[in-house]
Amino acid sequence: MNGADAPRFWLRGNVIVSAALLLLTLFAWAYVLWVRAGMMAPSPDMPSMTMAEMAAMASPGFTAWSVGHFYFIFAMWSVMMVGMMLPTVTPMLLLYTRLAQSAPGLLFASTAWFAGGYLLAWTGFSLFATMAQYGLERFALLTPMMEAASRVFGGTVLVMAGLYQWTTLKSACLTQCRAPMSFVQQHGGFRQGKIQALRLGILHGGYCVGCCWALMALLFVGGVMNIFWIAGLMIFMLAEKILPSGRTLSRLGGVAAIAGGLWYFAAALNP
Numbered sequence: 001m002n003g004a005d006a007p008r009f010w011l012r013g014n015v016i017v018s019a020a021l022l023l024l025t026l027f028a029w030a031y032v033l034w035v036r037a038g039m040m041a042p043s044p045d046m047p048s049m050t051m052a053e054m055a056a057m058a059s060p061g062f063t064a065w066s067v068g069h070f071y072f073i074f075a076m077w078s079v080m081m082v083g084m085m086l087p088t089v090t091p092m093l094l095l096y097t098r099l100a101q102s103a104p105g106l107l108f109a110s111t112a113w114f115a116g117g118y119l120l121a122w123t124g125f126s127l128f129a130t131m132a133q134y135g136l137e138r139f140a141l142l143t144p145m146m147e148a149a150s151r152v153f154g155g156t157v158l159v160m161a162g163l164y165q166w167t168t169l170k171s172a173c174l175t176q177c178r179a180p181m182s183f184v185q186q187h188g189g190f191r192q193g194k195i196q197a198l199r200l201g202i203l204h205g206g207y208c209v210g211c212c213w214a215l216m217a218l219l220f221v222g223g224v225m226n227i228f229w230i231a232g233l234m235i236f237m238l239a240e241k242i243l244p245s246g247r248t249l250s251r252l253g254g255v256a257a258i259a260g261g262l263w264y265f266a267a268a269l270n271p
Contacts, residue, residue: 017097017111021086028083035076036225039145065134073133077126080224084234085122085208088241089115092180092204096197099184109197117201118208125209129216136220147223154221155264158257164214165254173210174250177241183207212237218257 097111136142141153148154164170176183187203215233222229236253240246 014094014097017093018090020112021090021093021115025083025086028079028086031079032076032083032225032230033227036227039225065137070130070134074126074130076224077129077133078123080230081122081126082119084230084237085119085212086115087234088177088238089118089204089208091242092118092183095180095184109194113194113197114201114204117198117203118205119201120198121202121205121209125213125216133220133224142220145223146220146225148221151264151268155261155268157217157221158261158264160261161214161218162254162257162259162261165250165257170211170214170250171247173207174240174247176204176207177211178246211240215253 093111093115096114133142133146141149143149148157176186183204184200187200215237218233219226219229236249240250240253243249
C-alpha cells in the first residue's frame, strides 16, 4: 500500500468498524425497548393492569428467581451494557483499527477481538449486577420496574456514587479511558495475536468498569428499564471520556448526585 492509498484504506476500515458498532448499538437498544415493552404490556389475566402492576401486588419477592429468570436478567444487563458502553469505546476501537492497518508487513488481529475483550469485562459486571438485583429484590428495595422502592436506599446509592466521582480510583480509571494512545503505550502496545488483543480489550474494559460502575449503580435508583435514565447515563459517561473538561464534569456530576441523595433523605424524613 503506497502513501496515496493509505488515507483511503484507513477511511474504509473506520467506516466498517463504525458501521458495525452502530448496528450492535441499535440492536442492543432495540432489545432493551422490547424488554421494557413486555413489562408494560397488559396482563392477559387482567387486561386493565400491566405486568409490572401485577408484580407489585405480589409479596416482596415479587418475581420467582428461577434459573431461567436469572439468565434472562443476566442477558438483559449484558445487552444493555453493549448499548450503553460501545459508543463510549468507539475512539479506542477506531485507534486500534488505524494502527493495525498502518503497521507495514504485520497482520494484526481483527478489531472484533479487542472489542470482544472489552465487552467481556462488562459481561462480568453484568453478572455482578444481576446478583445485586436478586439481593435487592429479596429485601424489597426495588419496585417491579426495577427502581428504588425506598428513598433511604435511593439516597444512599446516590451519595455513594457521588462520593466515588471524587476518588483517586475514579480519576485513575477515567484517565486510562480518556487517553487511548497513552493506555496502549503503557500496556505494551497492540500485539498481533488474537489472545493478546482480547487480553488488552479485557484490561481496557476493566478500567472502564472501574470508571463507570458507580454511575451504573444509579440505574437501581432511576429504574433499570427507564429509557431516559439509561440514555442520560450513557451520554454523561461518553462526555466524561471525550470532552476536554471531562474530569471537571465528572466531579460536578458527583456533586449533583450527592445533592440528589440528600434530597432523598430529606424527603424520607418529611413524607
